[in-house]
Amino acid sequence: MSSDLVVGLVFRILLPLTLTAACVLRYNGFSLVYVILLLLLPLLPDPASTTGNTSRCVMAVCVSSFLFLLLQSFFQLTTATLQPDYNCTSWQKALSQLGLVSLTGSDAGSAVRQLFPDVGVLFISLLTWRLIVRLNADIHTQSQQEEEEERQEEELMFEEDSVLGGGGLKKKMMKMMKKRRAAAETGFWLNSNHWFVKADR
Numbered sequence: 180m181s182s183d184l185v186v187g188l189v190f191r192i193l194l195p196l197t198l199t200a201a202c203v204l205r206y207n208g209f210s211l212v213y214v215i216l217l218l219l220l221p222l223l224p225d226p227a228s229t230t231g232n233t234s235r236c237v238m239a240v241c242v243s244s245f246l247f248l249l250l251q252s253f254f255q256l257t258t259a260t261l262q263p264d265y266n267c268t269s270w271q272k273a274l275s276q277l278g279l280v281s282l283t284g285s286d287a288g289s290a291v292r293q294l295f296p297d298v299g300v301l302f303i304s305l306l307t308w309r310l311i312v313r314l315n316a317d318i319h320t321q322s323q324q325e326e327e328e329e330r331q332e333e334e335l336m337f338e339e340d341s342v343l344g345g346g347g348l349k350k351k352m353m354k355m356m357k358k359r360r361a362a363a364e365t366g367f368w369l370n371s372n373h374w375f376v377k378a379d380r
Contacts, residue, residue, distance in 0.1 A: 186226045186310045195220055197303040201296035209247050209278035216240050226311040227318055237308045244301035254279040
């Protein structure tokens with residue numbers, strides 16, 4: 180299933196690499212949050228898991244990076260409007276440890292190093308979350324279609340059995356229904372060491 184492979188590659192490779200790059204480019208409180216989220220990713224089930232823990236964790240990455248960008252924007256606007264002779268050295272040191280560094284008078288490289296990690300994490304995490312939501316929706320729709328097809332087949336065979344009046348066919352149908360229900364209960368089994376979902380039919 181190509182969609183499962185794409186979601187698995189984005190979730191297991193691209194998102195961790197983006198978080199790692201964000202942590203390497205700068206060392207501050209924001210990067211510490213990214214490190215914690217990065218360590219949580221290998222503990223999560225596959226993206227197609229019905230528990231929803233994976234999508235919630237990816238959403239936490241999205242929200243964190245978005246909040247960091249908001250803080251950065253507000254801080255840069257605030258420092259840009261302050262008077263040049265305004266002295267807040269102690270506050271600047273504390274905020275720089277958190278991740279808020281004034282870019283007034285800085286070169287382009289420093290600006291990219293401070294802002295680009297949050298932009299990259301936000302974009303990749305939103306992409307990952309969207310792919311996971313779409314994959315789960317496709318799996319849910321497919322399972323509903325299969326259940327509907329099985330129900331229609333069972334109704335058709337019961338109608339034929341009632342017309343023919345044969346008891347043997349009815350017993351056979353009951354066994355078939357039990358097998359299908361057992362297969363439906365098992366549903367999709369997830370292999371946590373791989374990036375795909377296998378459907379038992």
